[in-house]
Amino acid sequence: MQKVFVAADNIVSPLGSTTLQNFEQVLQGNSGIQLHDNAAYAAAPFYAAMLAPGQLESYAGQYNANEYTKFERLLLVSIADALRQTNIDTQSSRTGFIVSTTKGNIELLEQSVEKAQAVVAVGDIHEPEAPVEIPVHEMQLGATARKIADHFGFVNEPVVVSSACISGLLAILTGKRLIQAGIYDQVIVTGADVLTRFVLSGFQSFQAVSAGPCRPFDANRSGVSLGEGAATVILTNDPAKAGAFVLGNGAVSNDANHISGPSRTGEELAAAMQLAMSGTGVQPEDIGFVSAHGTATLYNDEMEAKALHHAGLAERPVNSLKGYYGHTLGAAGLIEAIISMQALKKGVVLPTKNFETPGVTMPVNISNAITHTQATHLLKTVSGFGGCNAAMVFSLIS
Amino acid sequence: MSNKAYITGTCIIRNNGIYHNGELVWEAPGAELQEFLRGAYDQFSGQYPKFHKMDPLSKLGWLAAEVLLKDSPILQLPKEAVGMILSNRSASLDTDIRYYATVKDFASPALFVYTLPNIVMGEICIRHGFKGENTFFVSEQFDTALLSAYPTELLSATPLQACLVAWVEVMEQDYEVIMVLVERNGQEVLDKESLDAIR
Numbered sequence: 001m002q003k004v005f006v007a008a009d010n011i012v013s014p015l016g017s018t019t020l021q022n023f024e025q026v027l028q029g030n031s032g033i034q035l036h037d038n039a040a041y042a043a044a045p046f047y048a049a050m051l052a053p054g055q056l057e058s059y060a061g062q063y064n065a066n067e068y069t070k071f072e073r074l075l076l077v078s079i080a081d082a083l084r085q086t087n088i089d090t091q092s093s094r095t096g097f098i099v100s101t102t103k104g105n106i107e108l109l110e111q112s113v114e115k116a117q118a119v120v121a122v123g124d125i126h127e128p129e130a131p132v133e134i135p136v137h138e139m140q141l142g143a144t145a146r147k148i149a150d151h152f153g154f155v156n157e158p159v160v161v162s163s164a165c166i167s168g169l170l171a172i173l174t175g176k177r178l179i180q181a182g183i184y185d186q187v188i189v190t191g192a193d194v195l196t197r198f199v200l201s202g203f204q205s206f207q208a209v210s211a212g213p214c215r216p217f218d219a220n221r222s223g224v225s226l227g228e229g230a231a232t233v234i235l236t237n238d239p240a241k242a243g244a245f246v247l248g249n250g251a252v253s254n255d256a257n258h259i260s261g262p263s264r265t266g267e268e269l270a271a272a273m274q275l276a277m278s279g280t281g282v283q284p285e286d287i288g289f290v291s292a293h294g295t296a297t298l299y300n301d302e303m304e305a306k307a308l309h310h311a312g313l314a315e316r317p318v319n320s321l322k323g324y325y326g327h328t329l330g331a332a333g334l335i336e337a338i339i340s341m342q343a344l345k346k347g348v349v350l351p352t353k354n355f356e357t358p359g360v361t362m363p364v365n366i367s368n369a370i371t372h373t374q375a376t377h378l379l380k381t382v383s384g385f386g387g388c389n390a391a392m393v394f395s396l397i398s
Numbered sequence: 399m400s401n402k403a404y405i406t407g408t409c410i411i412r413n414n415g416i417y418h419n420g421e422l423v424w425e426a427p428g429a430e431l432q433e434f435l436r437g438a439y440d441q442f443s444g445q446y447p448k449f450h451k452m453d454p455l456s457k458l459g460w461l462a463a464e465v466l467l468k469d470s471p472i473l474q475l476p477k478e479a480v481g482m483i484l485s486n487r488s489a490s491l492d493t494d495i496r497y498y499a500t501v502k503d504f505a506s507p508a509l510f511v512y513t514l515p516n517i518v519m520g521e522i523c524i525r526h527g528f529k530g531e532n533t534f535f536v537s538e539q540f541d542t543a544l545l546s547a548y549p550t551e552l553l554s555a556t557p558l559q560a561c562l563v564a565w566v567e568v569m570e571q572d573y574e575v576i577m578v579l580v581e582r583n584g585q586e587v588l589d590k591e592s593l594d595a596i597r
Binding site: 102103104106109110113134136139140141142143145146157158159160161162163164170174177178180181183197198201202204205206251252253254255256257258259260268271275384385386387388 | 477478481487488489491494495497498501502505506507510511513514515516517519520521523524526527528529530531532533534535536537538539541543544547548550551552555556557569
């Protein structure tokens with residue numbers, strides 16, 4: 001089977017605009033999650049990992065805010081930095097482009113509603129509400145992906161993966177498979193989501209947002225902290241362009257149980273984990289650590305603990321990076337895979353920020369301090385609404 | 399590619415008609431979308447109250463799967479061996495707009511859960527117990543190159559033995575479903591040309 005390597009990567013987040021900046025911040029235990037009091041997002045203060053005012057502008061100076069939305073600028077900055085690290089032929093018909101996102105340009109829906117309300121506010125109070133003019137085309141993910149592809153001169157039809165919270169990892173897996181199917185020699189896999197009132201109000205309507213910074217796997221966890229960011233990995237079948245990692249096997253499963261709640265047994269995520277390991281030819285004891293989804297909702301973390309047991313991974317170190325980044329939705333699988341690759345390369349297992357007291361019924365080995373590992377494989381897992389799960393092995397090139 | 403997958407069934411829903419393997423099996427001329435969906439549900443199911451909670455995207459995909467899988471041997475396969483690759487143009491925008499209209503008063507969790515396009519796959523998986531691979535792609539037009547190549551790769555490189563492959567688009571009253579059942583064996587090879595011909 002054709003091997004697929006990671007040639008370059010990037011993360012743009014509240015913690016920095018390169019992979020290295022991000023990894024250094026995480027290694028020092030710093031988090032992007034802060035308390036925000038901003039009526040544009042929510043009536044009450046909330047914790048989230050958001051880019052500071054001016055932060056994106058400092059990264060994205062060359063991309064005009066009149067021409068590109070926040071979502072698009074996140075992608076542009078992330079892709080441009082990743083491309084600078086490699087010499088792949090971006091204009092080749094053998095170069096694919098994959099975008100992972102859940103909500104893309106949904107900020108435009110919010111802006112169109114605000115605009116209509118502003119018109120009413122300045123007009124006569126007896127006037128009927130101004131019609132909301134929704135820029136539907138600009139919110140269609142395929143059109144947005146094409147705009148980004150055109151900027152870089154990518155020639156192939158962009159592929160957009162929108163499978164809830166598993167999108168980022170699934171986009172990497174999709175890129176790997178399209179290379180193995182012989183369709184591409186290299187694929188630029190990028191993903192982003194913006195923290196919006198749309199998403200925050202939705203998670204709040206589920207009472208799924210933690211009152212403080214999220215606490216994955218902790219006994220006192222009470223929900224997610226949301227985040228925003230972008231990340232990119234460039235995949236190649238050319239060993240000469242490879243960085244430190246080769247992609248192992250990946251797999252996807254569905255719980256077939258509930259559209260907004262996870263599996264009661266964790267067996268479906270476990271099945272994906274087992275396929276990822278067996279397809280790579282590794283055993284649970286070969287896995288240096290598992291980078292779990294770890295959203296810090298009661299049910300997600302409980303389900304993951306059960307899955308780790310079923311897959312024979314109960315004793316392997318497990319971490320969740322949500323305490324550093326919040327839940328970045330379509331970017332989460334990408335950001336967390338990249339940070340995890342950096343950690344394995346340095347031989348460290350990162351702690352689960354804000355985890356103190358074990359809080360799942362099946363005992364698992366949650367990492368709560370920096371430890372060292374000689375292992376050469378890591379397992380990344382994600383789960384999401386719609387009952388979807390994905391797992392994938394990343395291996396250091398020996 | 400050396401490996402092949404085969405189309406073993408088709409269901410098309412458009413212009414207020416449902417076509418199974420090319421034959422019109424039901425129609426409701428002139429009906430509004432919700433009315434059309436309700437009529438189709440009564441015709442092909444009538445036994446699944448959860449249907450009424452779904453958004454139009456999920457109802458459309460669910461109905462096409464219902465038509466395609468009725469009495470199908472696919473339902474006897476191991477649940478991990480059946481997956482789906484769905485796609486559309488507007489993701490969940492049709493529901494996104496309705497959800498966001500509730501936010502200024504009382505954000506609706508019942509609508510929010512449908513603001514992800516892959517929920518339709520969750521609904522089909524719950525209905526039939528399918529636990530295999532699933533991915534939702536978004537593209538400006540039905541990307542028949544991707545939607546033939548990727549499922550073919552899945553059927554050769556993963557435990558999947560059967561896969562629903564579809565374009566499921568809805569935006570207000572405009573909708574279209576083109577769903578095919580794909581298996582490892584059959585007569586009609588799944589490729590860009592065969593998918594284009596079904597459209």
